[in-house]
Amino acid sequence: xxxxxxxxxxxxxxxxxxxxxxxxxxxxxxxxxxxxxxxxxxxxxxxxxxxxxxxxxxxxxxxxxxxxxxxxxxxxxxxxxxxxxxxxxxxxxxxxx
Amino acid sequence: xxxxxxxxxxxxxxxxxxxxxxxxxxxxxxxxxxxxxxxxxxxxxxxxxxxxxxxxxxxxxxxxxxxxxxxxxxxxxxxxxxxxxxxxxxxxxxxxxxxxxxxxxxxxxxxxxxxxxxxxxxxxxxxxxxxxxxxxxxxxxxxxxxxxxxxxxxxxxxxxxxxxxxxxxxxxxxxxxxxxxxxxxxxxxxxxxxxxxxxxxxxxxxxxxxxxxxxxxxxxxxxxxxxxxxxxxxxxxxxxxxxxxxxxxxxxxxxxxxxxxxxxxxxxxxxxxxxxxxxxxxxxxxxxxxxxxxxxxxxxxxxxxxxxxxxxxxxxxxxxxxxxxxxxxxxxxxxxxxxxxxxxxxxxxxxxxxxxxxxxxxxxxxxxxxxxxxxxxxxxxxxxxxxxxxxxxxxxxxx
Numbered sequence: 001x002x003x004x005x006x007x008x009x010x011x012x013x014x015x016x017x018x019x020x021x022x023x024x025x026x027x028x029x030x031x032x033x034x035x036x037x038x039x040x041x042x043x044x045x046x047x048x049x050x051x052x053x054x055x056x057x058x059x060x061x062x063x064x065x066x067x068x069x070x071x072x073x074x075x076x077x078x079x080x081x082x083x084x085x086x087x088x089x090x091x092x093x094x095x096x097x
Numbered sequence: 098x099x100x101x102x103x104x105x106x107x108x109x110x111x112x113x114x115x116x117x118x119x120x121x122x123x124x125x126x127x128x129x130x131x132x133x134x135x136x137x138x139x140x141x142x143x144x145x146x147x148x149x150x151x152x153x154x155x156x157x158x159x160x161x162x163x164x165x166x167x168x169x170x171x172x173x174x175x176x177x178x179x180x181x182x183x184x185x186x187x188x189x190x191x192x193x194x195x196x197x198x199x200x201x202x203x204x205x206x207x208x209x210x211x212x213x214x215x216x217x218x219x220x221x222x223x224x225x226x227x228x229x230x231x232x233x234x235x236x237x238x239x240x241x242x243x244x245x246x247x248x249x250x251x252x253x254x255x256x257x258x259x260x261x262x263x264x265x266x267x268x269x270x271x272x273x274x275x276x277x278x279x280x281x282x283x284x285x286x287x288x289x290x291x292x293x294x295x296x297x298x299x300x301x302x303x304x305x306x307x308x309x310x311x312x313x314x315x316x317x318x319x320x321x322x323x324x325x326x327x328x329x330x331x332x333x334x335x336x337x338x339x340x341x342x343x344x345x346x347x348x349x350x351x352x353x354x355x356x357x358x359x360x361x362x363x364x365x366x367x368x369x370x371x372x373x374x375x376x377x378x379x380x381x382x383x384x385x386x387x388x389x390x391x392x393x394x395x396x397x398x399x400x401x402x403x404x405x406x407x408x409x410x411x412x413x414x415x416x417x418x419x420x421x422x423x424x425x426x427x428x429x430x431x432x433x434x435x436x437x438x439x440x441x442x443x444x445x446x447x448x449x450x451x452x453x454x455x456x457x458x459x460x461x462x463x464x465x466x467x468x469x470x471x472x473x474x475x476x477x478x479x480x481x482x483x484x485x486x487x488x489x490x491x492x493x494x495x496x
């Protein structure tokens with residue numbers, strides 16, 4: 001048998017580390033709705049970052065934005081934001097989606 | 098040639114032999130949830146711990162499922178871990194059993210074989226081996242108490258080998274061997290340390306270290322899954338040769354060896370071959386000797402390794418014979434024959450088309466007697482002479 005596949009796992013066992021592509025699945029492609037943050041409303045409380053299941057809210061210093069490479073669009077951030085600064089917008093409304 | 102190391106002979110049960118074997122390998126973690134007929138293994142290990150013979154951390158668990166998860170996790174943290182179970186306990190940890198092998202966690206587990214659910218049979222049988230046949234574990238089946246102890250030691254060397262990294266089950270007949278006391282030579286701990294020392298020369302296997310984030314078994318998506326399954330299968334194949342190698346090494350070290358994957362008895366000039374596994378092999382040896390006296394050229398093969406399946410070595414020994422009889426202590430649902438028979442039948446392209454006879458016997462603690470095995474030899478011999486034969490026989494139902 002000729003194996004053409006280039007092996008992804010570096011170890012014999014089923015190990016994957018956090019700094020290589022194995023922990024970086026393209027979960028952003030799963031999204032059907034995108035969180036859009038209103039920077040004016042955001043008071044940097046950080047609840048969105050605390051609740052975000054894949055931990056993909058980026059800390060921008062005095063506000064948060066979702067990392068769209070990983071955001072699955074679950075909407076927890078929009079639900080939990082006390083100032084309603086995050087709106088879930090269908091992906092179809094974006095041209096980059 | 099090194100002189101073989103002697104130990105102290107003690108009269109102990111099969112369960113105690115398993116516990117002695119584990120204790121001598123100094124596991125870092127051990128746990129077991131009690132179940133008939135293996136509870137004594139955990140009791141003995143706890144006694145060794147209480148007596149200060151080992152510093153093994155004994156984890157108290159609420160069930161077998163937790164037990165398997167504890168030992169698998171312990172090996173992923175780089176430790177040596179041991180557990181034991183039987184039948185319903187094995188079934189209750191079924192998902193964890195597959196986690197362990199999928200994680201390539203080198204756990205060693207002793208199993209006192211017993212009938213599995215759902216007919217409540219607190220009695221011996223090998224159905225639990227069959228129920229975990231396809232879980233990706235290495236499965237060794239042993240014949241007597243000495244072999245239990247020795248095989249547990251060999252199992253650690255096999256499981257933790259860098260080229261293998263697979264969990265190993267050491268199977269022995271529940272009720273028969275588990276409770277039967279036999280003289281067993283218990284090796285000195287320092288000698289066992291030396292026997293296991295080659296593991297320390299190998300590269301260190303990947304392990305969980307605080308502060309260094311690692312996932313295990315978490316990224317089997319798409320072709321990554323295929324890759325891991327392939328590696329697992331290749332490790333299983335490597336284990337075949339490794340079992341023989343470790344068995345030879347054990348023989349040189351302690352003066353006892355068991356043939357590795359299979360043990361052959363009087364097969365050299367045999368026309369017909371009987372295949373058995375576990376404790377029934379002892380009875381079969383007696384029958385083979387008696388039948389040889391009567392002029393029947395019968396040989397015996399003890400199947401020691403069931404997974405990975407010793408395809409090549411079995412083919413070599415079975416090729417050119419006139420008929421084969423296989424005694425199974427379990428059933429193969431959907432095939433109406435013994436599971437081991439079914440696998441040996443799959444060797445037909447290698448060994449040729451000859452009569453193969455399946456015998457199901459010894460279920461639920463029924464004895465596989467000398468009379469039963471004599472009957473098997475007679476029928477296999479008749480089949481080898483061209484007489485008509487019945488392919489599958491449930492011996493207890495024909496008595």
